[in-house]
Amino acid sequence: MANTPHGGVLKDLHIRDEPIRAALQAEAETLPHVTLTERQLCDLELILNGGFSPLEGFLTQAEYASVVAGQRLPDGTLWTIPIYLDVDRAELDRLGVAAGSRLALRDPRDDRPLAILAVADLYQPDRAAEAEQVYGTSDPAHPAVHYLLHSTRDTFVGGRVQAVNAPQHHDYVAIRRSPSEVRALFRKLNWTRVVAFQTRNPMHRAHRELTVRAARMRHANVLIQPVVGLTKPGDIDHFTRVRVYQAIMPKYPNGMAQLSLLPLAMRMGGPREAVWHAIIRKNFGATHFIVGRDHAGPGKDSRGSDFYGPYEAQDLVLRYRDELDIEVVPFQMLTYLPDTDEYAPVNEVPEGVRTLNISGTELRRRLKTGAPIPEWFSYPEVVRILREANPPRDRQGFTVFLTGLHASGKEAIARALQVALNQEGGRSVSLLLGETIRQELSSELGFTRRERDINVARIGFVAAELTRAGAACIAAPIAPYDAARRLVRQQVAKAGGGFYLVHVATPLDACIKNDRAGVYQRAIAGEIKGFTGIDDVYEAPADAELVADVTKTSISQIVHEIILLLERDGYIGDR
Structure with missing residues (x-):
C-alpha cells in the first residue's frame, strides 16, 4: 500500500512477489471459475489497481445494502455506487460455489485468470431499491436502470479478491496508467496541484478553454483522464475519442497537461456518479476535480425530461467536500463570444452580448451531412478525425x-x-x-x-x-x-x-x-x-x-x- 498525498491509503492489490503470484496462478487454474462481463472486467481492474480504494473486492450483501441506502460502506466511508459481481445462480450451483468457496475470475478476451475471489456471501439484490435510491428513477430509459433490470444476472457474489494477473490491453498501452503510475508521474514532473478532467466525449475548443481556466484559477496542472470503459450506448467509440484527445493535447501550453486513460464502466448516475468520480480521481493523485453541468447525466427520460437537474451533481459533490479530500471545481457551460473571439461561462455573459454554440445534436448532423464545422468550435485536427470515423x-x-x-x-x-x-x-x-x-x-x-x-x-x-x-x-x-x-x-x-x-x-x-x-x-x-x-x-x-x-x-x-x-x-x- 502507498500513502496518498491526501493522507488516505491507496489499496493496490497487485502482487509484486513473483513466487506468491505464481502460486496464486497455479491455484486459479484448479478452481471453479466464471468469465467476467465487460463491465465486471472494468470494475475488477480498478479494484485491483486501487482506483476503487478503499474497496478490496465486490460488495457483500451488507456493503451493498449500506451503499444503496446510505451512500456509505458499513464503516461510514463515503462510497456512492454499488460494485457487484452478478452471476447466474444455476451456474454457481453447477460450480458448487457457496460462502467460503474460492472462485477464479477470468478475462473474457484471453481466458487468463485475473483474480481469485474469496466468496463471503451470495445474495439476491433489491433491484427496485437500487434503481430508485442510486439512480433516482425506475425508468428503463436510464442506461444503468436498463442494464440493472435486463442484463444483470440473478445472484450477486460478494467477497475480497486476490490479484493474479493484470488485465492486458493492446490499445494505447503507453497512456494506460494505474493510480500508482499516475502518482509516480506527478512526482517525476514535480506536480503538486493537479486538476482532473473527466470526459466520455470528444474534446473541442470549449473543453480545452474550460480546463485551462480551471488550472489558471487553482495554479495547477491538468490531468485529462477520459473514460475508455463502458459509456452510454451510442457514444463514439473510444478509439476515435482517444485519437481526438491525442490531437488536442498539443494545444495546451507546454508542460501544462498530461493524458491518461481510465478503464471505468460508467453508470451515467448523475449526482452519485459525480461523487464516485471525485473519489476515483483522488485515488489517482489529483488534488482538484472539475464537475461540470449535468455531470455523468444520461440525457432524457421516457417523457422527454432530463433525468437530473443541470447542477444537481455539483451540489451533491460540494455537500461532501470536507470528506472527499479533493477540491471540487464547479464549472458552468462555456459559450463562444464571436465579437471578442473568446469563450466565457454562460452565467458571466452580459445581457445582449452575441453568443454562438453547437449542440451535440447539431454536431452529429453536420458530420452526417458533411456540413462545415467552424474553427471557433473545434480544431481542424479534431474535425478531421471525427469525419474519418463518421463519414457522411x-x-x-x-x-x-x-x-x-x-x-x-x-x-x-x-x-x-x-x-x-x-x-x-x-x-x-x-x-x-x-x-x-x-x-x-x-x-x-x-x-x-x-x-x-x-x-x-x-x-x-x-x-x-x-x-x-x-x-x-x-x-x-x-x-x-x-x-x-x-x-x-x-x-x-x-x-x-x-x-x-x-x-x-x-x-x-x-x-x-x-x-x-x-x-x-x-x-x-x-x-x-x-x-x-x-x-x-x-x-x-x-x-x-x-x-x-x-x-x-x-x-x-x-x-x-x-x-x-x-x-x-x-x-x-x-x-
Whole structure:
C-alpha cells in the first residue's frame, strides 16, 4: 500500500512477489471459475489497481445494502455506487460455489485468470431499491436502470479478491496508467496541484478553454483522464475519442497537461456518479476535480425530461467536500463570444452580448451531412478525425432486407436493386439470396424454427459486417419470423448503418402460380413438411419501411421506391 498525498491509503492489490503470484496462478487454474462481463472486467481492474480504494473486492450483501441506502460502506466511508459481481445462480450451483468457496475470475478476451475471489456471501439484490435510491428513477430509459433490470444476472457474489494477473490491453498501452503510475508521474514532473478532467466525449475548443481556466484559477496542472470503459450506448467509440484527445493535447501550453486513460464502466448516475468520480480521481493523485453541468447525466427520460437537474451533481459533490479530500471545481457551460473571439461561462455573459454554440445534436448532423464545422468550435485536427470515423451518409453502408414467401418476387427485386445500385456507384454492392446462403453458409441446417433463426442470424452477421465496411448489402431470405428479423435490424444498427426492411407481400396464390419448380405443390401434397405459407407460419412484419406486391406494382417501380428511401436518408445522391 502507498500513502496518498491526501493522507488516505491507496489499496493496490497487485502482487509484486513473483513466487506468491505464481502460486496464486497455479491455484486459479484448479478452481471453479466464471468469465467476467465487460463491465465486471472494468470494475475488477480498478479494484485491483486501487482506483476503487478503499474497496478490496465486490460488495457483500451488507456493503451493498449500506451503499444503496446510505451512500456509505458499513464503516461510514463515503462510497456512492454499488460494485457487484452478478452471476447466474444455476451456474454457481453447477460450480458448487457457496460462502467460503474460492472462485477464479477470468478475462473474457484471453481466458487468463485475473483474480481469485474469496466468496463471503451470495445474495439476491433489491433491484427496485437500487434503481430508485442510486439512480433516482425506475425508468428503463436510464442506461444503468436498463442494464440493472435486463442484463444483470440473478445472484450477486460478494467477497475480497486476490490479484493474479493484470488485465492486458493492446490499445494505447503507453497512456494506460494505474493510480500508482499516475502518482509516480506527478512526482517525476514535480506536480503538486493537479486538476482532473473527466470526459466520455470528444474534446473541442470549449473543453480545452474550460480546463485551462480551471488550472489558471487553482495554479495547477491538468490531468485529462477520459473514460475508455463502458459509456452510454451510442457514444463514439473510444478509439476515435482517444485519437481526438491525442490531437488536442498539443494545444495546451507546454508542460501544462498530461493524458491518461481510465478503464471505468460508467453508470451515467448523475449526482452519485459525480461523487464516485471525485473519489476515483483522488485515488489517482489529483488534488482538484472539475464537475461540470449535468455531470455523468444520461440525457432524457421516457417523457422527454432530463433525468437530473443541470447542477444537481455539483451540489451533491460540494455537500461532501470536507470528506472527499479533493477540491471540487464547479464549472458552468462555456459559450463562444464571436465579437471578442473568446469563450466565457454562460452565467458571466452580459445581457445582449452575441453568443454562438453547437449542440451535440447539431454536431452529429453536420458530420452526417458533411456540413462545415467552424474553427471557433473545434480544431481542424479534431474535425478531421471525427469525419474519418463518421463519414457522411453517402459514404456509409446500409442493408436492404427483403422478406416474403417463396416465389414472391423478392429475388428478382434484389437482383434489379443490385443493378441500380451498381449503376449509382460509390460503394460495393453485395447480394445475399436465400438459396445462395443455404448452399454456401448454412448447408448443414434444416428447416426447424431454431435452424431457420440460425440461418437468418448468419445473414444478419454478414450484412452487419458488410454495412460496417461501408458496402451496400441486399439480402433476400424468406425470414418468416419477426423476432429473427428484428435481431438482424439490431445487428445492422449496431454496426452503424442504415437498415431497410422490405416486405414483398405477394399473395400466396400468386406465389404458387409463380413457382416453376413446383415446390408448393409438393408441400400441399405433404411431400415437404414445415413449408412456409402451407403448414408453417409467415409472420408478416409490422415494421417494414416498404410493403410491395409484384401483382400490383412492377419490379422497376418497387426498386425505384427503395432508391427513393435511400435518397431521402442521404445514402445515395449528390457526392
